[in-house]
Amino acid sequence: MQTPLLTEVLRIAHRELGVKEEPEGSNSGPRVNQYLKSINKGPGYPWCAAFVYWCFEQASVALNRTNPLVRTGGCLDHWRKTKGIRITSAEAIANPRLIEPGTIFIINEGKGKGHTGIVVRVQDGLIHTIEGNTNPNHSSNGIGVFALTRKIERITAGFIKYG
Secondary structure, eight states: OOOHHHHHHHHHHHHHTTOBOSSTTSSOSHHHHHHHHTTTOOTTSOOHHHHHHHHHHHHHHHTTSOOOSOOOSOHHHHHHHOOSEEEEHHHHHHOGGGOOTTOEEEEEEETTEEEEEEEEEEETTEEEEEEEEEOTTOOSSOSEEEEEEEEGGGOSSEEEEOO
16 A cells, blocks of 8 residues: 555656756766755765655655655665665565555665665566666666666565555
8 A cells, every 4th residue: 555655755756757967977966966965975976875765855854754764875775774664575576566656676786786766666577666876778877867667586685665
């Protein structure tokens, strides 16, 4: 069941589609810098986790509630410190119904690096997402905010549900 928070997060994330770095490849730009500021980072840092945090922060303010996310720019740090409901990759593959709109995905790319975004919907073993700091080729250090499709089994850490 989608909560008011997740409904608002998805509405906000959709509004951000098309935001791009300025200049491309800089991890910077007027809107990107706002995402980074929300996690107390300046221009130039990877910002996929900052985008997710910013969307939840905007939604939380709109609903006059506390943001449930960990304030971090680290995807794997978020995974380790979350107070949300963790769904492992294996659990999600076995039961895709566990993944709901507004769930956050975390990819562990190894060597301390990761990528994250927000699930919009799940269909036929695929997640449809909105992600920051990516590109149409699914980069984890891209140029903007894009709507993408990923296979559930490619989400190597798992998913986090907040309410």
